[in-house]
Amino acid sequence: MPVPPSALLKPRKTPRQARSSATVDAIFEATIQVLLVDGQTKLTTTRVAERAGVSVGTLYQYFPDKKSLLYAMLQQRLDGVPQAMEIAADQLAGNTLTVISDGLVSAWLAAKTRDIATSRALYAVAADLEIANLLNKGSTRIRAAIERVLISARDATFENAPSVADILVAILGGTVRSVIEGGAGPNLLATLRAELPLLCRAYLSVKARSVA
Amino acid sequence: MPVPPSALLKPRKTPRQARSSATVDAIFEATIQVLLVDGQTKLTTTRVAERAGVSVGTLYQYFPDKKSLLYAMLQQRLDGVPQAMEIAADQLAGNTLTVISDGLVSAWLAAKTRDIATSRALYAVAADLEIANLLNKGSTRIRAAIERVLISARDATFENAPSVADILVAILGGTVRSVIEGGAGPNLLATLRAELPLLCRAYLSVKARSVA
DNA sequence: ATATTATATGAGCGATCCTTCAGGTTTGAC
């Protein structure tokens, strides 16, 4: 279970019995709930332990400190997002630009809304430096995957694929965060689902040069 | 000097002499700097007072508590953003859609990048409930202004102007935050300046029905 | 049944931080 690079790894152990794996899962879920209900400033190890139904000493058996707990929880829950985008990009490679665009948006929305509670909890702590670094790593993977698949489009080329990829990442990341974090109703999320494909397609059409 | 609605207003006074106005300004600027350098978890009244060159007792003369200080600082520094967008929207009313679109983007980028340090500091605490409420109020004003000006376009109509306004707000707010918060170099901000007009124009073109 | 290993506990320590308040300094009116 990975921890922030700067953290010393003690005292911490790996679960060996089912009941300790269940304990760690309960601690992760409790961390998310406390973030959502109380916010970052009231995220304390005492509250998390209480919410998880364990004692604070149990929590400190598995995590050297509070920051490590947070980092480990986010890494476990969110590692799937960059991975899903890489897989989607690979599967879309060589298609037309429209198919690529719609496919990327679809994969992105699926990855980000699969677990909206975790995404919201993430946003609550995203400004923390080490969490931001974790997110930047993920973002860099996504951006690289998007650039590769844009270049692979069979009916379009780009004068500056890296820049286009940058903007797409800003669009995808920014709009979804805006909607999820803003606590908007299901209506706005549905509107975004309908509009994001149009938006990305429209933008890529303007940026692409057709290959006749 | 406004404070969060729920906060009790004592002990707190309004500056009467120039030196106390200067003190309050120094406290606000120090708050921003501590947020940028140390992050929210290390935003303490002691650090802010030290950075401002005053004692903590001075700080508590003007602000009943830490949350009130933060709220008041952000309200003062950012109140200009919704206002700038409302003015821009009013000035753009009745124009063609392209002029409206480019004008909104321009006004938005100007408002958000006029003081990038404050915007970044804001993002560091945006998840805090009361700050989020302050931001939502601003967002609601901007969204209403955008909707009005879209409806006023002389060469286009929209089947669902409110939804289009929602998406524009998500695009504008989300992409700028993504870039400013990500601490990207001036290159990415320049890329955004170049691309955001294209993006919004492209999207609005797809959503609009021409008036022949 | 016993011993070992894994897991769990929560009171308490030490550190940090918010806020107060009695007292000090500066400014301006008279």
Add this chain to the structure above:
DNA sequence: GTCAAACCTGAAGGATCGCTCATATAATAT
């Protein structure tokens, strides 16, 4: 020069929180 008002100070009290550790309980191997 005196006095009132405005402004400033920082040690200290109280609260909160991160984390430890001596001890308890459960699971597993023999």
